[in-house]
Amino acid sequence: MKYRVSISISRSFEAVLGMTEGITIFGRKLRFPGLRTGRICSATFPLAAPLLTIVTVLLMPAVTCAQQTAAGAPPDVRYTISVNVEEVVLHATVRNRKGTPVAGLGKRNFQLFEDRVPQSIKHFGHEDIPVTVGIVIDNSGSMRPKRAEVIAAALAFAASSNPQDQMFLVNFNERVSFGLPPNMLFTDQPDQLKTAMGTVIADGRTALYDAVAVALEHLKKGNRDKKVLIVVSDGADNASRLAKKQMLAIATQSNAIIYSLGIYEPDDPENRDPQVLSALSKASGGEAYFPESLGDVQPICERIAHEIRNQYTISYIPTNQKPDGTYRTIQLRAASDEGRGLAVTTRAGYVAPLKAATEVKPQARN
Numbered sequence: 001m002k003y004r005v006s007i008s009i010s011r012s013f014e015a016v017l018g019m020t021e022g023i024t025i026f027g028r029k030l031r032f033p034g035l036r037t038g039r040i041c042s043a044t045f046p047l048a049a050p051l052l053t054i055v056t057v058l059l060m061p062a063v064t065c066a067q068q069t070a071a072g073a074p075p076d077v078r079y080t081i082s083v084n085v086e087e088v089v090l091h092a093t094v095r096n097r098k099g100t101p102v103a104g105l106g107k108r109n110f111q112l113f114e115d116r117v118p119q120s121i122k123h124f125g126h127e128d129i130p131v132t133v134g135i136v137i138d139n140s141g142s143m144r145p146k147r148a149e150v151i152a153a154a155l156a157f158a159a160s161s162n163p164q165d166q167m168f169l170v171n172f173n174e175r176v177s178f179g180l181p182p183n184m185l186f187t188d189q190p191d192q193l194k195t196a197m198g199t200v201i202a203d204g205r206t207a208l209y210d211a212v213a214v215a216l217e218h219l220k221k222g223n224r225d226k227k228v229l230i231v232v233s234d235g236a237d238n239a240s241r242l243a244k245k246q247m248l249a250i251a252t253q254s255n256a257i258i259y260s261l262g263i264y265e266p267d268d269p270e271n272r273d274p275q276v277l278s279a280l281s282k283a284s285g286g287e288a289y290f291p292e293s294l295g296d297v298q299p300i301c302e303r304i305a306h307e308i309r310n311q312y313t314i315s316y317i318p319t320n321q322k323p324d325g326t327y328r329t330i331q332l333r334a335a336s337d338e339g340r341g342l343a344v345t346t347r348a349g350y351v352a353p354l355k356a357a358t359e360v361k362p363q364a365r366n
Contacts, residue, residue: 092311092334093344099343113331134229135154142235160305161305161308205239208233231261233261257308262274
């Protein structure tokens with residue numbers, strides 16, 4: 001889920017922006033043709049909460065420049081930057097009663113609600129777009145006899161993905177580490193993932209919560225519009241520094257779609273926590289799977305790759321624009337042209353930003 005953000009600049013700031021080609025926010029270049037007071041541009045970004053700080057930091061050099069070159073400017077001029085959260089973006093999977101993904105639907109087939117209030121769909125699309133995806137694999141001691149099947153499944157997922165996907169690997173036992181070399185944030189080569197997976201020895205305990213948090217943070221470094229995590233684990237967390245509640249809060253505030261695979265031993269009912277994987281996936285608009293055998297893991301991963309490439313993208317402008325930091329529930333419904341109900345999987349909700357404006361006051365210069 002993302003927010004479309006508009007930036008408004010006061011009249012006294014026009015000269016500053018006129019000296020620049022633009023600014024870069026979250027890797028997206030914003031330019032300022034035809035400058036005028038008021039709204040000058042808009043773009044889509046993940047999570048508006050940290051955006052205000054970033055906008056302020058990026059524009060501080062321009063403020064300094066203006067202080068040095070704008071002759072006659074009043075020493076106490078205030079430069080006001082207002083950030084307006086306008087649009088929420090969702091990715092949705094639609095299935096029929098048999099569980100088969102449904103293609104060919106249009107905007108007319110969907111109904112959207114936020115906190116039970118109907119919302120108007122602004123943008124609608126159904127296309128295969130590249131994603132940033134993290135594969136998070138449990139390498140605790142209990143995973144040792146399952147590693148061959150899990151690696152094969154992860155590679156099958158990579159082979160079935162969009163060739164332009166950005167992929168990375170997170171390995172964890174009681175410690176969390178990245179599988180790719182330190183100078184490589186992402187790869188689009190399955191062979192590099194295979195090499196990274198083959199260098200790990202399964203041993204130790206399970207720090208699932210820490211691994212998910214680390215992977216969600218790394219996703220932010222990708223520049224694909226859609227973000228996905230695939231989490232594979234065979235046991236309950238017993239080594240994380242983070243608590244379950246903290247990890248779930250991070251996942252809820254993220255814009256990532258999280259798919260979970262719980263590979264549990266049937267004769268070890270105490271060393272499992274399917275509820276946390278289910279909650280993790282439900283909150284993010286993904287899905288949790290609990291295969292009955294190791295042979296089911298690879299087909300599941302291939303199915304996930306197929307679903308990611310065939311999701312609907314839907315955006316809307318919430319009727320509730322209050323920047324109050326509350327959690328907003330989302331309900332998306334779909335029906336065929338014949339009126340038959342369809343199952344929709346998407347994010348359960350989002351956390352509204354706390355503020356919609358900030359202010360930068362430059363120091364007076366003699």
